[in-house]
Amino acid sequence: MLDRSHFKTVDWWLVILVFINSIIGVLMIHSSSHYIPGSQAQKQMFWILVGVLFMFLSVSVDYNFFLEYSPFIYVAAVLVLAGILLFGSLTAGTKSWIKLPFFQIQPSELTKVFVVLALAYLFKEFKSHFISLRMSLWSSGLVLIPVFLIALQPDLGTALTYVPLLLGALLLAGLNKKIVVLFIIFGLIAGLLGWNFFLKDYQKDRVRTLIFPQEDPLGAGYHIMQSKIAVGSGGIFGKGYKKGTQSQLRFLPARHTDFIFSVIGEEFGFAGVLTVMVLYFLFISRLFRSLFVSRDRAGVYMVFLVFLMFSCQFLINVLMTVGLFPVAGIPLPFYSYGGSSLITNYIAVGLVINVKMRRFVNV
Amino acid sequence: MKSPRIYEDLSLIRRRSKFVFTLIKIIFLLLLVYFWKVQVIDHQKYWKKSEANRIRRLPISPQRGLVLDREGNILAKNIASFKVSIIREKCEDLQESCQRISQLLDMDVKKIEKRIEKFKSFQLFRPIVIKDNLSDKEVAVIESRKSDFPEILLQTESKRMYPLETLAAHVLGYLQEISPSELKSEKQKGYEIGDLIGKKGIEKEYEDLLSGEKGMALEVVDSEGRVIRQFNQKQSKNGENIRLTLDLDMQKQMEIILEGREGAGVVLNAKTGEVLAMASYPNFDPNKFITRFTPEQWMELIQDPDFPLENRAIRGLYSPGSLFKPLVAMGALDSNIISDRSSFVCQGTTYIYRHPFSCWYEPGHGRVNLYTGIKNSCNIYFYNVGKNLGIRRIADTARVFGFGSPTEIDLPGEKRGLVPDPEWKQTARGEPWYPGETIPVSIGQGPLLVTPLQVAVYISVIANRGKKVIPHLFLSGSFSEESGPREEKSVLTDIPRDFRHSDFEKVITGMWMAVNEQGTARAAQVKEFDVCGKTGSTQVVSSETERKMEERGKKIETHSWFTGFAPRNDPEVIVAIIIEYGGMGGSTAAPQAKKLFALYKDKYAR
Numbered sequence: 001m002l003d004r005s006h007f008k009t010v011d012w013w014l015v016i017l018v019f020i021n022s023i024i025g026v027l028m029i030h031s032s033s034h035y036i037p038g039s040q041a042q043k044q045m046f047w048i049l050v051g052v053l054f055m056f057l058s059v060s061v062d063y064n065f066f067l068e069y070s071p072f073i074y075v076a077a078v079l080v081l082a083g084i085l086l087f088g089s090l091t092a093g094t095k096s097w098i099k100l101p102f103f104q105i106q107p108s109e110l111t112k113v114f115v116v117l118a119l120a121y122l123f124k125e126f127k128s129h130f131i132s133l134r135m136s137l138w139s140s141g142l143v144l145i146p147v148f149l150i151a152l153q154p155d156l157g158t159a160l161t162y163v164p165l166l167l168g169a170l171l172l173a174g175l176n177k178k179i180v181v182l183f184i185i186f187g188l189i190a191g192l193l194g195w196n197f198f199l200k201d202y203q204k205d206r207v208r209t210l211i212f213p214q215e216d217p218l219g220a221g222y223h224i225m226q227s228k229i230a231v232g233s234g235g236i237f238g239k240g241y242k243k244g245t246q247s248q249l250r251f252l253p254a255r256h257t258d259f260i261f262s263v264i265g266e267e268f269g270f271a272g273v274l275t276v277m278v279l280y281f282l283f284i285s286r287l288f289r290s291l292f293v294s295r296d297r298a299g300v301y302m303v304f305l306v307f308l309m310f311s312c313q314f315l316i317n318v319l320m321t322v323g324l325f326p327v328a329g330i331p332l333p334f335y336s337y338g339g340s341s342l343i344t345n346y347i348a349v350g351l352v353i354n355v356k357m358r359r360f361v362n363v
Numbered sequence: 364m365k366s367p368r369i370y371e372d373l374s375l376i377r378r379r380s381k382f383v384f385t386l387i388k389i390i391f392l393l394l395l396v397y398f399w400k401v402q403v404i405d406h407q408k409y410w411k412k413s414e415a416n417r418i419r420r421l422p423i424s425p426q427r428g429l430v431l432d433r434e435g436n437i438l439a440k441n442i443a444s445f446k447v448s449i450i451r452e453k454c455e456d457l458q459e460s461c462q463r464i465s466q467l468l469d470m471d472v473k474k475i476e477k478r479i480e481k482f483k484s485f486q487l488f489r490p491i492v493i494k495d496n497l498s499d500k501e502v503a504v505i506e507s508r509k510s511d512f513p514e515i516l517l518q519t520e521s522k523r524m525y526p527l528e529t530l531a532a533h534v535l536g537y538l539q540e541i542s543p544s545e546l547k548s549e550k551q552k553g554y555e556i557g558d559l560i561g562k563k564g565i566e567k568e569y570e571d572l573l574s575g576e577k578g579m580a581l582e583v584v585d586s587e588g589r590v591i592r593q594f595n596q597k598q599s600k601n602g603e604n605i606r607l608t609l610d611l612d613m614q615k616q617m618e619i620i621l622e623g624r625e626g627a628g629v630v631l632n633a634k635t636g637e638v639l640a641m642a643s644y645p646n647f648d649p650n651k652f653i654t655r656f657t658p659e660q661w662m663e664l665i666q667d668p669d670f671p672l673e674n675r676a677i678r679g680l681y682s683p684g685s686l687f688k689p690l691v692a693m694g695a696l697d698s699n700i701i702s703d704r705s706s707f708v709c710q711g712t713t714y715i716y717r718h719p720f721s722c723w724y725e726p727g728h729g730r731v732n733l734y735t736g737i738k739n740s741c742n743i744y745f746y747n748v749g750k751n752l753g754i755r756r757i758a759d760t761a762r763v764f765g766f767g768s769p770t771e772i773d774l775p776g777e778k779r780g781l782v783p784d785p786e787w788k789q790t791a792r793g794e795p796w797y798p799g800e801t802i803p804v805s806i807g808q809g810p811l812l813v814t815p816l817q818v819a820v821y822i823s824v825i826a827n828r829g830k831k832v833i834p835h836l837f838l839s840g841s842f843s844e845e846s847g848p849r850e851e852k853s854v855l856t857d858i859p860r861d862f863r864h865s866d867f868e869k870v871i872t873g874m875w876m877a878v879n880e881q882g883t884a885r886a887a888q889v890k891e892f893d894v895c896g897k898t899g900s901t902q903v904v905s906s907e908t909e910r911k912m913e914e915r916g917k918k919i920e921t922h923s924w925f926t927g928f929a930p931r932n933d934p935e936v937i938v939a940i941i942i943e944y945g946g947m948g949g950s951t952a953a954p955q956a957k958k959l960f961a962l963y964k965d966k967y968a969r
Contacts, residue, residue: 037455129375171383172376229416232401232409249584250452250487251416266413270402274395281391291380300373304380311387318394322401 009357010059011290017283018334018349022048022342024276025260025335031242032255032263033337040256040337047339051346058350062358066351067124067298070117074142077111081149094153106340108150108158113347115162116305118142119169124298130174136183139169154200157329164312168305223253224323231265231273231322238269256337258329262321276335277318284311287349290356299355306348419488419582422555423595425575426521428602430535430565432609433637433838437526439535439566444522445497447505448490449479453514460514467508467515468494468501474656482556488584490516492557496654523559523566528648531614533674534607534641534774534836536564537649553577557655564674565607565836567775572840575602604841608637616962617642620940620955626922627675628940629819629834630959633928635854636823636832638772639936640959641816643675668915677770677777680812681941684899685740685883685948686924687761687807689825689870692733694760695748696866703869706732709743716799720746723900737873738882740898742806749805754796757804758784763860764821765831766813772834781812807899818926819939825874826895826934828867830855871895875931886953887927892964896927896938896956898948920944925952929960936963 026048030041058066066073080098084107088095097104122139143166150159170179195204230246239245244266246252252259252266264272284307291303310333317332319325331341401409430439447468454460461479465472475493482491497505497517505517523538538559546556553576554560560574561567578599583592610630617628621644630640645667652661664672673679695701711727712719722728722742728735736744749757761767767782781787783804785796803809813821816834823832833856874895877884884896900921923945928934938956945951 127371168383172379174375174379226416228401229409229412231398232405233413234402235406235410236403245417245585246413249416251413265398265402270398273398273402277391277395284387288380288384291377294373297371297373297376300376300380304376304383307380308383315387315390315394322397324397 009359011286011353011356014283014286014290014349014353017279017286018346021276021279021283021334022051024264024279025332025337027241028260028263028267028335029256029337031244031267032247032252032260034242035248043339044337044342047342048346050339051343054343055346055350055353058347059354059357061354063299063302063351063354066117067121070114070121073114074118077107077114078145078149080107081111081146085149085152094155096150096153096155096158103339106158106338108146108153108155109340109344110347111146111150112162112165112309112344113351115143115146115165116302116309116348116351119165119305120298120301123169123173123301124296126173126297128174130176131170131179133179133182135173136170136179139173140166143169151198155329156199160316160328161309161313161330164308165305168308169301172301172304223259223327226251226253227259227262227321228323230259230262234266234269234272236269237271238265238267241267243267258317258327258331258336259321260335260337261318261332264335265321280314284314287352290352293359294355295359299359303352303355306352309348310345417584419486419584420596421489421580421582423578423580423599424520425577425599426601427523428573428575428841429604430573431604431606432611432614433606433639434611435606436611438531438607438609439523439525441521442524443519444495445502446492446495446518446520447497447501448492448516448518449475450488450490450514450516451479452487455514464493464512464515467504467512470494484556490518492655495520495656496522523649523653525649528650529646530611530618531609531642532564532646532649533643533676534564534609534638535649536561536566536568538562538566538653540655559653559655563672563776564774565605568773569605569837572603572605576600606838606840607836608632608639608838609641609836610639610966612966613640613959613962614642616640616959617940618644618646620958621942624942624945625669625675626940626942626945627679627815628938628959629676629816630963631819631823631832631834631937631939633823633826633832633934633937636820636834637838638834638836639963641674641676641836643673643679645669645671647671674774674776675941676815677772677774679814679941680778680780681815681922681924682809682811682901683807683813683818684901684922684924685742685807686818686821686897686899686926687805687811688737688740688745689874689897690760690764690821691745691749691752691757691805692737692870692873693764693825693862693866694756695752696733696869697760697860697862698752698756700751701733701748703733706730707736707744707747709741711743713743713746715746715750715802718799718802720802733869734873734876737870737897738876738880740877740883745805746802749801750798752805754784754801754804757801758782760860761811763858764824765858766811766817766821770814770816770820770834772816773837777816778814780814780817781810783810808902815939815941818924819937822926822928822937822939824858825867825870826928826937827855828864829858829862831858832856832937871931874927878927883949884925884927884953886949887925887957887960889929889957889960889964892929892960892968893931894927894929894957894960895931896925896953898953899924899926900946900948903944920946923951924948925956927956927960929964930968935968936960 026041026044029044033040084095084098096106096108098107119139119142126135143162147159147162226246230252244263246266247255247263252262255263264276287307291300294300294303313330313333316325317330320327331338333345427441429437432438451457461472461475465475478493479491485491525535539562541554541558541560545560546554561570576599578595579597581594581596582590585591613630617640621628621642625644627643631638647664709722709728709731711725712721728739728741731741731744761782767780769777769779788794788796800809804811820831820834874897875893876882878887878894878896884898887894887896900923902921903919923942925948926939928937938959940952940956942951
């Protein structure tokens, strides 16, 4: 399955870019959590090693093998999501976690990869120029079932990261006007129902806060204000590593997880922001290149969806830190502390490497 | 060997991907522009805000003012006490810290967590008090394990202390942590959650003077939270010491009288309205619950069916009983319904509106005039006077003497009592006033309700022949020289009706005879100190109260009243005293009042 010739075709640049981004992440995690116990930075390094292992596993087998089994994997993942809703215990107010003896995992992260595979499987033989109603319903159902289950946990942030997958798949398959109109109507209805029946008050507050952050500086708008102050006070070159007062004095919330980009902005200023954005951009560009060497349709779909997943998650997180998006609890890929998200990301990158590696393989 | 590769045409979906990538590139660029704006163009604005975050404001508490009696004896002071606080910023894990601290201090962890929850609006560096009034042992334990608990802070604070314990507890009041509703109304004055504030009595009434003004210290910290600079932005200003009109000797005597009973008593200076003594029993020791926390003693007190926290002198509502008779006499004389020569015959019982009404003295007093009517407290005489006077004129006269409205003493929570009249009955009960109801009111029974302090003020009008005192406790404040004279409590006030001077003399003669000529109040007689007085023994009519008392195994005695003034011609002192379920006024309250008159005479009378 894996012979030496394959190794030569591994996209080493992509791997290097992933490592650079991950290591900056570890350094920033250290800066923003060295004063609390648990040495999060060390743990993150451990998760990177685990991630590499998983990446190796996801590279080792031809992706078509995964695709063959993707319907089963998908169903299994959905069952797990339903299972934790029914049997899971609350952790920090949500049922997002499966507790294992030494750590806990968040199935809603891993499921993302399975949804990517399932979508690629769905569209691998789809050759017409525009999507059919049947296919659009299939793909919508495929994505919205896990979205719904995750939103019920409730973990709206993670649920939100699935939406680009659906939009991406539809876009790639070709949207015609009829379907767009249909989706807009459906989206409006879902939005109205969601706002009135599903969103919790704190989530509504976050949306409102986005629009009027000054209204409630100690309530829901507090996090956004403090994050913006952190970023803005960083200036061009920042306050220096471990010298950011907003972060070190704990005015910044979720410093080593969701708001790690604010720490970068505060301690390294615009220079740091620019560097990280360029490095991340190089990473997604590198991902994107594999799209042109994929040997089949499913490969293109996989690469594109993974690319879109990484792009959107990054952009949403960064927009959130400067108050341009509601505080949704979306981690910054490779930077934020968290094992489940990191492993998911490494697997996803592994799939893209897999596609590029096996571009000459005959089916 | 290799079959020819057949690639599909994927150009369309690749083109579409490129389009999406272009969109993403644009967003990346726009985002960079936005960061340029926030970090470079608007840098100053955010820099200032982040610097402001490094400045910590810590309030400095002033010393609360002392409360002294008129001779300078300390009634309320401050002592040093230890408190322990948690600083959340220094906690590695808040929950774990709570656990550890709960073991260290032997406290319920839930209590600590609840406490922290209450103060969650505090900034993280602000200490949150989790236990105060620490014992020496607790201080030693905390001190010895200081290095293991960087997140806790041991501090001294000045704590209110009442050295005489229960003495004058109702007058002084007490402090407790400010409540959320008070916080809303007091916020402009610089109070914040967790502050102690006067809740009752003088502590509440003069909270503004006693509490002083808070100061503010500023600390600038670096990114590791170390204090770089510290300075006082505003000095705190200590509270003002307050001297009360209370006379410790009189107060003690009053409390000895009431000890073990239920009731209240007031001694006023007849000319100025200064309160020389005011007590209410059962009482309490405020030292036991001046803490931020609510100990068991406090719960016992507020659940006690005898209401020990209530100041009966201003909040106890009683029927005045026979104390009311001089007032009815004043009203009747003023309306020319009677003169000192008119009389009625008392045979022990009389029928009015076909109902029997009896005198307390069953054999009957025989022919009774104004003087003997007051002296012997003849009910029949006053039934007839009251019947002729009518409820409206009785009620008007009662209001003229101050009943039905607050005395305006400088204590919070004073009750106004009740003066019944036809309008009151129509609104309160929805029924007209029946003439028969006037009869009990003539002897101070019926729906009429008064406080002991109102009784003292009423007597001041008689003693001063038509002038009223406004009772007060504030004598002077330590800063009053600086801040100019305080609002001078007018010494004597006019009442809204001009009585004939001779009418006062007639009623006073009756009251003098009650004490000095073998009348009902003879037990209050003090040699060479012309005491004039009136007793009262009021039936506890409310059936509800009766039941409650019987449950507790108490025999239903009448409430025992005495009120009076001395000396007759140049009144100096007024006493009003009620002993609940004490029996006859003449046998229980009057001899106790004598002790107060005697003490006053020894100490003050020339």
